Amino acid sequence: MNPDGIVRSEPELEPHHADVIRATLPLVAANIDRITAVFYRTMFDAHPQLLRDTFNRGNQAQGTQQRALAASIATFATYLVDPALPHPATMLSRIAHKHASLGVTSDQYQIVHDNLFAAIVDVLGADVVDAPVAAAWERVYWLMADVLMDQEKGLYAEAGVDSGDVYRDVRVLARADDPSGVAVFTVESADPAVELPGFVPGQYISVGVRLPDGARQLRQYSLVGLPGEGTLSFAVKRVEAAEGCPAGEVSSWLHENLHPGDALQITLPFGDVAVDTTATTPLILISGGIGVTPTIGALEYLAAHAPWRRTLVVHADRAPRTHPLCDRLHDLAARLEQGTVEIWYEEPAPGARRGRVDLSALTLPADADAYVCGPPGFLRDIQRQLRAAGVPDDRIHIEQFTPADAGAPERVAR
């Protein structure tokens, strides 16, 4: 079973294909960045609407999505030729949830296939990619695609929708501007006959906005409200321009343009780093910066439905003025019967520890599941500290707000 509880068929590579993959993996790995660059360029040339309306062009500009795709294929191929390695179930589940949140459908896998294989031939040359090499990599691609398509079908079925039918028109009910500069938006269905679904704390929606150049860009936002209220709330940190990097497109647009009464497009909630609400064991919720949003979602749920559950909240930020939803975090934690909050600020502040999070200064509850969200460097550091404290890998659940590449914390090692 994968983390969604979906039965997974074990992908297996035939021995003759495995030999070819073993022999060519180093060459493909050495050229994978060039291959993915050519792949996305040719795919977007042929299907410009994919870059305009589906893919995140900020991630494309930064190269993070290219690295994530390359890393995922390399990880999957490596697993196929060495099944003794840990199954990359967590990686696959993350991708499937992200795809479902964007409404990816099975027929689109052929488009990706055609452009990816054209890019492989373009970069490595037709003499290297001869018939056996092409056939072996085709097999790897379709084995991976089959796993993803199966999981995505399962996610759509679970949500009770046709494949890809995840977009919903909503209206902004409320906007609250937090002193940290984060804006919290609450939306309701634009059509009273269509209800917005529930979700599990930790899940996210994609928010789509039409930008001034006509592109419909989508970004994910973790849900911070209470499930089952018929509304969905998310908190957006504005990404400011810095060091030659432009301001974030969607977060800036939302901050500047979105107010109560306005129309917006969102997708249904997905996301596999969701709190197990059926468990009774303790929780450790660890966040850095805007990574606090899944923690807020979890605390909302716990305060309303499981205030008895022992919960340790750890948050790291620069200073109280930069700490998103600081008052809300303390108010919610105060409603828990066994809730503890530990804050680390880089700048000195009353009631907070100073510097970087040091979990060895705390007593971590035994048998706890840890949910961690924050910038990639923070995630790697916290993962290391949790492991050092004896928390097993299958109890460390990591969410990250950027595409997961080879430098990401080891979400595959389950």
Ligand SMILES: Cc1cc2nc3c(=O)[nH]c(=O)nc-3n(C[C@H](O)[C@H](O)[C@H](O)COP(=O)(O)OP(=O)(O)OC[C@H]3O[C@@H](n4cnc5c(N)ncnc54)[C@H](O)[C@@H]3O)c2cc1C
């Ligand atoms: C599962 C998940 C949950 C999330 N939850 C939240 C949440 O609760 N709250 C929240 O605020 N965010 C959340 N995020 C992040 C959010 O989805 C967006 O990534 C974020 O709002 C930035 O989007 P943007 O359009 O403003 O920035 P983008 O325009 O996408 O830019 C992102 C970065 O790329 C850089 N960039 C863009 N173009 C270029 C270029 N040409 N050259 C160099 N650099 C460039 C920008 O400077 C910026 O630093 C989440 C992400 C995920 C995946």
Ligand code: HEM
């Ligand atoms: C076997 C084929 C595929 C693989 C291996 C793959 C892999 C990935 C990976 C690794 C990510 C990043 C997940 C993360 O956020 O960490 C991703 C995201 C994404 N994928 Fe795929 N994918 C495949 C097929 C497809 C198809 C068919 C489509 C449809 C057009 C698609 C569209 C997207 C989009 C839009 C994103 C989000 C991009 C972003 O936010 O920058 N993918 N995929």
